[in-house]
Amino acid sequence: MNFDYSKPKLDASQLIDLYKAMLKSRMIEEKMLILLRQGKISKWFSGIGQEAISSGITLAMREDEYILPMHRNLSVFTNRKIPLYRLFSQWQGKMNGFTKGRDRSFHFGTQEFKIVGMISHLGPQLGVANGIALAHKLKNEEKVTAVFSGEGATSEGDFHEALNVASVWSLPVLFCIENNGYGLSTPVSEQFNCEHIADKGKGYGMESHIIEGNNIVEVYSRVAEITKSIRKDPRPVLLEFKTFRMRGHEEASGTKYVPKELLNEWSRKDPILNFQEFLRNESILSEKEEVAIKTEFAHEINDNLDIAFQEKEVNSSLEKELSDVYKNFDNQIIDPSKKVSKIRLVDAISQGLYQSMERHPELVIMGQDIASYGGVFKITEGFAKKFGPERVRNTPICESSIIEAAFGLSVSGVKSVVELQFGDFVTSGFNPVVNLLAKSFYRWGQNADVVLRMPCGAGVGAGPFHSQTNEAWFTKTPGLKVVYPAFPADAKGLLASAIEDPNPVLFFEHKQLYRSVYQEVSDDFYTIPIGKASLVQEGEEISIITYGAGVHWAIDSLEKLKLKADLIDLRSLQPLDTEAIYNSVKKTGKVIILQEDSLFGGIASDISALISEHCFEFLDAPVVRIGSPEMPIPFAKNLEEIYLPNKRFELALMDLINY
């Protein structure tokens, strides 16, 4: 026997529970390997040899505490007592599973069992745990959140960001790293250059421990003791579990590259066989009892497999699938009141945000320098004083982790707004936006009640990294909404709606318009529906379709050229008000679409295609698109003028009028 199971001394029934916790998932896996060979399931990531970790942790947690497992943590799912047929159906892509056939294997979460499943990108789990833990902390609930990662994924930036945020914010998170020697075929020696992952805790000012991951008694008792302490004294703890991956990365890939001696050495440390031997030696488990337990589990597995195999294939339709990309939301339209003040775009956004903070006592804002400094554009000036630093949170510079945390807040039913200091920096948090926020509702019904505020746009001499308007990256990602107001009144009402909306919304705020556009804006809270364009000017000669700064360029050109045009300010790009577009084009027969971003692959191209497909017979001229050229945005004023499309727009507008 390789392990000391005598300390601390657990009573017999606890020991039997630990044994059963590991055994059930081992037996399920053994069955899965048979089914895999028979071609009855498609892919399998084995946790054989690592069961002590997920079993011990899950049993040490309370059932009302969230666990965020990875692809080798079957024991988390079984020990949360998910009926097995539901797991089997999940792996077969059937309705009794958790994703309606929309995602595979362990890629699901379930609020019912307080499990938040992974996205394939591994690392984002760690930041999501921070968000859940933050919600517990804000609500003064004494709860721990446990999140898993392999040692390979600790090389991802998400790991470092998550540890840093958790430490700076003292979040009650248990970071559970399973160091199983390999990340796919990559050994730890090629993954990181320090002896223990636990050593990294020190760099983040975080308590960390190394735990013998194949010793169930050690895992369970140490985690139980640490979680108990975290509940009373909220803080993150990094745990490195030493273990080994006994099978291939996934079953098809094998273990050829793993030295035989290592496999032999670790097979002698099998967490279940060793523990079983101990229980027998201590006369805690008789042979008869062992057989009875195994027989009971075998029946349970077979019976549940029968149920899953008998279940029909998923039956759906395109309409049904599309209807589940966004959470249904009946936006209560609150009309603007009579009392108005003439304010700038920047003030309107600030007011909208402030009034939403009053309306939703749980709403949290997160961003760099947004608390006492008020944000670089001063939109949250005074907020921290009024709402407190817990709700108006300064963040370290880690866009990914904060966006992941926003999702975690949403899992806990807490709305959040994330201020990107500049919309350009969303690239540092791109993955969680397009994969986590955008896809979770469709995948397993978990909405992301998050607004990302994106100060954007050129014309302010800010160069290639502070001038982009990158809405096109998001309008093509199903699951996201994209809003882009051009006027103060719209900005205020649309921001309010974006915050009301339980879906993820990217809210673009043009920096050049912040302090240059004034409008009379209703003082009180009101909402404007997302997805409705506004007809800024009406005329018969031509339709101009644009948004953001483009609306103001168009207004200037129309005034200068004395033209009578329909000027459509889209306001929302996703969903897009195609009805307003088609109605106008059908009326005027000529259309020019203007966007600030470089032209190729932007929304102007899609609008042009839609018009060609839906309004062809009504057109008197080719559809014209104007945007910026395919180049980075230059800094010097005269170069920026060359870049921006407003002058080319005016020429094209005249050409089209004269067509």
Ligand SMILES: Cc1ncc(C[n+]2csc(CCOP(=O)(O)OP(=O)(O)O)c2C)c(N)n1
């Ligand atoms: C961002 C990203 N890069 C690469 C992969 C492909 N991939 C999936 S699992 C894996 C290895 C993960 O290793 P580790 O974190 O040690 O977990 P283990 O599989 O050993 O449990 C890789 C490279 C991925 N899913 N996501």
Ligand SMILES: [Mg+2]
């Ligand atoms: Mg690994």
